[in-house]
Amino acid sequence: MTLRASLLLGLTALSLAACARTTVLPIAADEVELTAYVAPVCGAWGAQKMALHDAAVETLRAHYSRFIVMDAGAADDVRVLMRTPTIAQTYGSATVTGTPGYATASGSSTTLYTGGLPIVAGTHDETLVLRLFHRTDPGAENAVSARSVLGPQWQKALAHGFPHTC
Incomplete structure (x- = not known):
């Protein structure tokens, strides 16, 4: 195997090993900024989907039950290397065919x-600023239920945390 082929194989393996990650920045006791980064193959839709999932996980981890997206933004630095x-x-x-002379x-x-x-290479990124609510807080009736976002297996999703693939 040539050096170039080995390098390409290595880059491919690295890109598939962890094609998604999430960071969380606390802003206030009941607000966080969450950014999901996904591999190019996931696309912008994959970043949005993962950010919503991770918003629900983070809401439950912080011992809240509902959230409202106060602000959202998207970016990407996807490029052909x-x-x-x-x-x-x-x-x-x-x-x-022939004969002598022809x-x-x-x-x-x-x-x-x-x-x-x-x-x-690069990532598609989705950033959400979330306000977190307890079920009985004023305004919670307009907020999204974290459990409903994660579905009937919400406890399993919470145990697994943030996914590493889109």
Whole structure:
């Protein structure tokens, strides 16, 4: 295996090992800023989906039950780093027939190209500023239930925490 192929394999393995992460910044006792970062393959939709899931997890971890998204923003720095090598392989055949002093040749060839695939890096990011509510707090009736976001298996989702894949 060439050095370049080894490098490409290593980059691919790293990108799949942890294609998502989340950071949480406390702003106040009942407010947090949460940012979800996902791999390019997840897209902006994957970042939004993960941010919502992680908002519900963080709400429950902080011993609240509901949240309102006060502000949201998105960004990305996805780019093509390089392309895999392009390889051309030509296959052909020829037939020659002839008699003394005269020959006829005919043939064909086909060239197949492989490689040239983009190697993409960067992340899609989604930032949410959340206000957290207890079930009985004023304004909680308009807030989103963290348990409903996580679904019937909310306890399992809470135990697993923030996912590492989109």
